[in-house]
Amino acid sequence: MAVISDDAKKQLRKPLGKVYPDASFLKNMRKRIISVGDESTANVLRLGIVPHLAVFDFRVMRKKISAAKKRMLLSSFTSVRKYRNRKGTLSGRILRDAKRLLREGGAVLIDGEEDLTALAFILAGGKKDLVVYGQPKTGMVAVKPEKVKKKIKKMLGLAP
Secondary structure (H helix, E strand, O other), X not given: OXXXXXXXXXXXXXXXXXXXXXXXXXXXXXXXXXEEOXXXXXXXXXXXXXXXXXXXXXXXXXXXXXXXXXXXXXXXXXXXXXXEEOOOEEOHHHHHHHHHHHHHOEEEEEEEOOOOHHHHHHHHOOOOEEEEEEEOOOEEXXXXXXXXXXXXXXXXXXXX
């Protein structure tokens, strides 16, 4: 398990990629989409795009989502795997399994907080991947993993 330092948390408040006002930029995207967050995933699904991998915890801004949104998320994926990720951490199990989860696709339901799990999928992602997550009150962030891997490894104190 990686505990996220206060310094890393401060750095992570800034977007890791390009910020878009909404998900419409994904319409003509030729990359494999990994969506992190309930609202981000719902926005992608509303465009008629099913992300290759989606990560959610049935909460938006720490408030439970509606039953309708929960049904939409669950019914959009054939497989949903469950993981635990405590607040302010990045689960060692998710870090270890990220490459396999990316290979297999589907959905990951987090018991705990899903925000920081984006880091595991960015670290495991490649040139064909695009990780998207929400930036509160701003829009959607699109991250090309190869552009920020070194920065994240340094931030988390992982070997380069």
